[in-house]
Amino acid sequence: MIVTVLLTLVVAQTWLQERLKIRLRQRLTHVLLDLWLKPNRAYQLGLTGKAAAQPDQRLQEDCRLFAEFTAELGAGMLQALLLLVSFVGVLWTLSSYARFEFYGQEVVIPGYMVWVAIAYAAIGSGLTWLVGRPLIRLNTERYAREADLRFAVVRVNESAESVALYNGELDERRNLDEFVDAVLKATRRLSGALARLTWITSGYGWLAIVVPILAAAPGYFSGTLSLGEMMMVVGAFNQVQAALRYFVDNFPKIADWRSAVLRVASFRHAALDLDEAIAHNQCIEVQLHPEGWLTFEGLSIALSDGSILIEDATAEIRPGERVLIQGASGSGKSTLFRAIAGLWPWGRGVIRVPAPEQIMFLPQRPYLPLGNLRAAVSYPAAPDTFDEATVEAALERCGLGEFADALDRRERWDQTLSLGQQQRIAFARLLLHKPQWVFMDEATSALDDESQASMLSVFTRELAGASVLSIGHRTELEAFHTRTLHIRKTDEGAVLLARRPQEEPPLFASWVHWLHRRLVP
Numbered sequence: 263m264i265v266t267v268l269l270t271l272v273v274a275q276t277w278l279q280e281r282l283k284i285r286l287r288q289r290l291t292h293v294l295l296d297l298w299l300k301p302n303r304a305y306q307l308g309l310t311g312k313a314a315a316q317p318d319q320r321l322q323e324d325c326r327l328f329a330e331f332t333a334e335l336g337a338g339m340l341q342a343l344l345l346l347v348s349f350v351g352v353l354w355t356l357s358s359y360a361r362f363e364f365y366g367q368e369v370v371i372p373g374y375m376v377w378v379a380i381a382y383a384a385i386g387s388g389l390t391w392l393v394g395r396p397l398i399r400l401n402t403e404r405y406a407r408e409a410d411l412r413f414a415v416v417r418v419n420e421s422a423e424s425v426a427l428y429n430g431e432l433d434e435r436r437n438l439d440e441f442v443d444a445v446l447k448a449t450r451r452l453s454g455a456l457a458r459l460t461w462i463t464s465g466y467g468w469l470a471i472v473v474p475i476l477a478a479a480p481g482y483f484s485g486t487l488s489l490g491e492m493m494m495v496v497g498a499f500n501q502v503q504a505a506l507r508y509f510v511d512n513f514p515k516i517a518d519w520r521s522a523v524l525r526v527a528s529f530r531h532a533a534l535d536l537d538e539a540i541a542h543n544q545c546i547e548v549q550l551h552p553e554g555w556l557t558f559e560g561l562s563i564a565l566s567d568g569s570i571l572i573e574d575a576t577a578e579i580r581p582g583e584r585v586l587i588q589g590a591s592g593s594g595k596s597t598l599f600r601a602i603a604g605l606w607p608w609g610r611g612v613i614r615v616p617a618p619e620q621i622m623f624l625p626q627r628p629y630l631p632l633g634n635l636r637a638a639v640s641y642p643a644a645p646d647t648f649d650e651a652t653v654e655a656a657l658e659r660c661g662l663g664e665f666a667d668a669l670d671r672r673e674r675w676d677q678t679l680s681l682g683q684q685q686r687i688a689f690a691r692l693l694l695h696k697p698q699w700v701f702m703d704e705a706t707s708a709l710d711d712e713s714q715a716s717m718l719s720v721f722t723r724e725l726a727g728a729s730v731l732s733i734g735h736r737t738e739l740e741a742f743h744t745r746t747l748h749i750r751k752t753d754e755g756a757v758l759l760a761r762r763p764q765e766e767p768p769l770f771a772s773w774v775h776w777l778h779r780r781l782v783p
């Protein structure tokens with residue numbers, strides 16, 4: 263019966279501990295994911311530096327370590343507490359056997375052996391803390407270097423094609439060696455600190471064998487304590503000591519736990535501080551326009567170091583307009599787009615924008631989520647939002663008819679589709695979502711002129727009436743827009759200059775351009 267009860271208790275403890283790990287991890291990961299994926303935050307955190315670096319590791323490994331160590335250390339502490347409660351009374355009672363003779367007088371110190379056990383554990387724990395404290399910092403350092411190495415390997419893997427085309431394997435090898443060296447260096451420092459701590463933890467364990475005997479010895483030698491009584495006292499002392507040495511025994515794990523807590527906490531604080539910093543500093547204000555237009559009012563865009571990219575821009579883009587933004591490379595066109603999207607806070611002035619649900623951004627390299635092609639085309643809506651025929655028609659319209667049968671195929675579509683095909687997918691998305699405002703940043707850069715004309719004609723056919731703001735270098739683009747804004751560099755920074763609207767209607771211009779390409783070899 264006793265075996266059955268004990269076995270049941272052990273199984274129940276293991277089960278509860280494992281459940282606790284899962285619940286803790288689930289809760290913490292969800293809290294961090296919610297914080298991280300608030301609108302714009304993941305991008306902005308990426309710009310803030312080290313405090314929120316390596317989100318992958320913090321969300322995965324640090325959360326796992328935190329959950330596992332919290333459950334294990336918590337269960338260990340509970341066990342130690344139960345052991346202490348069970349035996350402290352026994353040791354207190356047995357301590358009365360440890361009597362001393364002092365100038366012929368018999369002296370009894372109440373709970374003498376309990377005080378010795380507490381003093382011994384306090385000294386051991388204090389020394390452990392003093393010697394082992396650097397482990398927290400060293401663990402944090404090691405986890406950061408491990409994350410750097412993993413990120414570097416993933417990056418090489420993602421860029422394997424470019425690396426191979428440049429014959430850059432040797433160079434990558436040298437780079438990765440640096441990351442591996444950094445990990446090994448951090449691990450070596452950690453091993454040194456662990457070895458130093460072992461002097462204390464092992465020494466504490468060995469000395470614990472003799473400490474109770476030494477403590478009770480005066481009573482034994484004075485004849486007030488028999489050998490049998492001394493053995494009982496030592497036995498009870500060891501049980502109490504097993505509970506009190508919890509901190510010494512578990513310190514390496516506690517240091518690991520603490521560094522996981524610090525990494526998770528610094529990530530959380532970085533996310534929360536970001537909002538506060540944006541609220542308290544002078545930043546670009548992005549507000550809803552009451553009429554649903556896009557306006558820039560005294561807009562200055564700066565870099566995070568304070569240098570000005572675009573100076574005091576004022577412009578107004580009304581519904582139905584198609585405006586092209588041109589400017590030299592590095593003049594700040596993409597940054598202006600980021601500012602419109604609310605991603606770029608550095609600067610001042612006001613951007614008034616249409617309702618977010620009316621807007622769709624098309625970057626140069628469209629984001630294709632992991633999963634099947636249907637998910638990629640429907641993004642950011644759920645894959646089952648649009649019916650089969652509508653999705654197939656959108657693909658067909660964008661010259662991707664051959665992929666209509668592959669809608670449910672799971673692949674790394676971002677690697678198997680050419681950049682031009684990926685840009686067509688972005689246009690197919692436009693046809694499905696039908697936004698009233700479209701912001702394009704070099705969204706047709708990988709398409710030939712004919713395909714570009716075909717894609718851009720959605721704004722005169724399927725999405726006629728939609729407002730378009732686009733960035734592009736190619737001169738053919740001007741024909742599809744009603745107006746051009748130029749970002750021009752001056753001594754004070756770049757300024758936004760408006761050019762008068764083009765006289766030719768864009769559809770006609772695109773036809774002229776098409777005919778010209780057909781007729782003139």
Ligand SMILES: Nc1ncnc2c1ncn2[C@@H]1O[C@H](COP(=O)(O)OP(=O)(O)OP(=O)(O)O)[C@@H](O)[C@H]1O
Pocket residue numbers: 309565566571589590591592593594595596597598
């Ligand atoms: N995350 C960033 N951190 C620091 N500087 C940045 C960042 N993003 C852009 N910049 C800087 O801002 C300036 C403008 O960059 P941006 O990408 O807006 O130029 P662009 O006009 O779109 O160039 P291109 O036509 O070549 O794409 C550049 O000097 C660039 O180095």
